[in-house]
Amino acid sequence: SGQLTSKLTTAELRQVIPVKPINAVTLRLEENKCVLVGGLATVHLSEGRPFFFTFFVSNEVKLHPTDITRAASFVEQHAGKLISPPDSFERVQELGQFETHEFLLEGEGWRKSCSDIVIAGLGWVAVTGVGPVKVRVSVPAGTAVGLRPSLLPFESSHSTAKFTGGKLEKRSRKGGTKSYGWRA
Numbered sequence: 001s002g003q004l005t006s007k008l009t010t011a012e013l014r015q016v017i018p019v020k021p022i023n024a025v026t027l028r029l030e031e032n033k034c035v036l037v038g039g040l041a042t043v044h045l046s047e048g049r050p051f052f053f054t055f056f057v058s059n060e061v062k063l064h065p066t067d068i069t070r071a072a073s074f075v076e077q078h079a080g081k082l083i084s085p086p087d088s089f090e091r092v093q094e095l096g097q098f099e100t101h102e103f104l105l106e107g108e109g110w111r112k113s114c115s116d117i118v119i120a121g122l123g124w125v126a127v128t129g130v131g132p133v134k135v136r137v138s139v140p141a142g143t144a145v146g147l148r149p150s151l152l153p154f155e156s157s158h159s160t161a162k163f164t165g166g167k168l169e170k171r172s173r174k175g176g177t178k179s180y181g182w183r184a
Contacts, residue, residue, distance in 0.1 A: 002144030004040060004121035007095055012085040015060040016040075016122060026054040026128075026156045027065055034071050036064040039079045039092040041119055041139045044068050048133030051107060052156045057123035061085065095140040103135045103147060111157065113150040120144035128156040 005013060015038075027035055029051060034044035038061045045051060046068075055063055062083050066074055080087040086095070107129035108114045117137055118124045127135065137145050 002120045002142065004119065004140065004143045006121070007140055007143075008085070008121075009091075011087065012091075015085045016058055018058040018060075020059060022056055022123075023059055024054050024056055024152075024155050024158075025063055026052050027063070028052055029065070032068050034066060034068045036066060036071060036075060036083050037119075037122065038062055038085045039075050039083050039089075040085060040095075040122060041137060041143075042068075042071055042098075043117070043125055044071075044136040044138070046102075046134045046136050049129065049131055051127055051129030051133050052110075052113075054113065054126040054128065054152075054156045055123065056126070056152075056155075061122075097141050098138045099141045099143075100136050100138045101145040103137070105133050105135060105147075107131050107133060112153045113156060115147050116150050118144075118146050118148055120146075124148075124151070126150050126152065126155060 005016060008016060029045040031045055031047060034042050035053060036042055037057060043053060064083050075083065075092060076089050079089040079092050086092055103117060105114050105127055109130060110128065113126035113128040116124045116126050117135065119139055120143060139145055
């Protein structure tokens with residue numbers, strides 16, 4: 001079926017399937033940096049200038065930016081704690097081998113995303129920036145990953161949270177920011 005949800009337990013499905021409106025989170029990635037989408041996927045900027053990645057996934061899925069060289073050991077140490085779902089490293093291993101999909105994109109500017117990278121059964125990531133970029137997405141084997149025109153191309157500047165280096169902060173309606181630890 002290609003859906004990641006077909007590989008998940010009932011508890012994991014409760015985390016992955018949104019029950020409340022999704023709060024989009026925009027993170028800035030540089031070359032050789034990645035974002036762990038729980039322990040279920042890794043989005044890695046492998047070549048190019050820094051870009052914004054806006055994640056549209058359930059609010060219960062924890063996002064964690066890190067260096068690609070530390071990603072595997074971080075998942076092994078922190079699966080089920082700092083990153084979830086799944087609830088343990090053993091459960092990550094039960095998902096099977098991960099396969100990597102590579103995309104070459106051409107950014108159209110800082111105000112509009114050039115494409116969405118869709119991870120079937122998990123969500124999507126809008127990619128915003130200028131110039132060429134190579135993005136790698138690693139998911140459990142058999143999970144469909146593809147590109148589409150951006151569904152919400154202007155969301156990166158309006159997302160409800162941003163990463164400031166230490167933790168994600170939620171933007172308030174009044175224009176300020178407030179520390180918000182539900183995702184980092």
